[in-house]
Amino acid sequence: MDNKKRLVNTLHEYYRLYEKADLRDNDYRFHMEQSISELIGVLDYFGDRKFENFIELGGSYGGSFWVYSTLLCKPGSKLIVTDRNSRVKGLQLVVNALNEKGFKAKWYCQPNLEIKKVMNFQVELLHIDAFHTYEAVKEDFKTFAPLVNKGGFILFHDAATQPGVTQLMREIPVTNIIEAKVGFHCGIGILKR
Numbered sequence: 419m420d421n422k423k424r425l426v427n428t429l430h431e432y433y434r435l436y437e438k439a440d441l442r443d444n445d446y447r448f449h450m451e452q453s454i455s456e457l458i459g460v461l462d463y464f465g466d467r468k469f470e471n472f473i474e475l476g477g478s479y480g481g482s483f484w485v486y487s488t489l490l491c492k493p494g495s496k497l498i499v500t501d502r503n504s505r506v507k508g509l510q511l512v513v514n515a516l517n518e519k520g521f522k523a524k525w526y527c528q529p530n531l532e533i534k535k536v537m538n539f540q541v542e543l544l545h546i547d548a549f550h551t552y553e554a555v556k557e558d559f560k561t562f563a564p565l566v567n568k569g570g571f572i573l574f575h576d577a578a579t580q581p582g583v584t585q586l587m588r589e590i591p592v593t594n595i596i597e598a599k600v601g602f603h604c605g606i607g608i609l610k611r
């Protein structure tokens with residue numbers, strides 16, 4: 419199946435989580451802030467590779483966490499998502515649905531920097547998509563990049579549109595950058611460690 423079909427199928431499944439939500443509560447929402455064509459670019463880039471450990475910083479309503487977990491990881495993979503905003507309630511339904519599929523997923527509803535204290539393992543994939551100022555992205559990068567093992571990957575969302583993200587990516591030694599940007603709608607930076 420091509421990546422466009424895989425993406426559309428998994429998004430159907432993601433939006434069907436509305437069936438499990440209490441729709442009288444407006445905090446139950448499902449939404450993904452990624453460009454579809456850029457996501458297909460990322461999936462094409464990784465091919466058949468499946469990651470065993472994945473952390474996403476800034477899960478929001480769980481859209482990108484769902485897509486990267488279901489398409490780039492496999493049942494049994496350890497998945498962590500952070501979002502300090504407890505009002506993004508749909509994220510818990512995303513985590514529950516991933517656990518029902520056999521993933522080991524957990525949401526930390528705390529600021530990223532507090533979560534680092536409980537991370538005692540290495541990851542293969544890190545997606546940085548929390549607060550986008552230069553200072554915030556740099557702090558997230560400095561704190562979490564050391565958890566990514568050699569040969570692992572770091573994805574930056576909004577690498578084309580958010581000056582803080584663009585600036586930080588420019589500062590990373592060029593030898594570590596295997597692909598600067600996928601697309602220019604939002605831009606997804608891919609770094610290999």
Ligand SMILES: C[S@@+](CC[C@H](N)C(=O)[O-])C[C@H]1O[C@@H](n2cnc3c(N)ncnc32)[C@H](O)[C@@H]1O
Binds near residue numbers: 449500503506530548
């Ligand atoms: C741009 S949205 C993430 C979008 C999501 N990745 C997607 O594509 O569907 C950023 C989220 O990061 C969260 N956030 C920002 N700074 C944070 C921090 N320091 N710790 C934890 N979460 C944070 C916000 O609450 C917000 O929901």
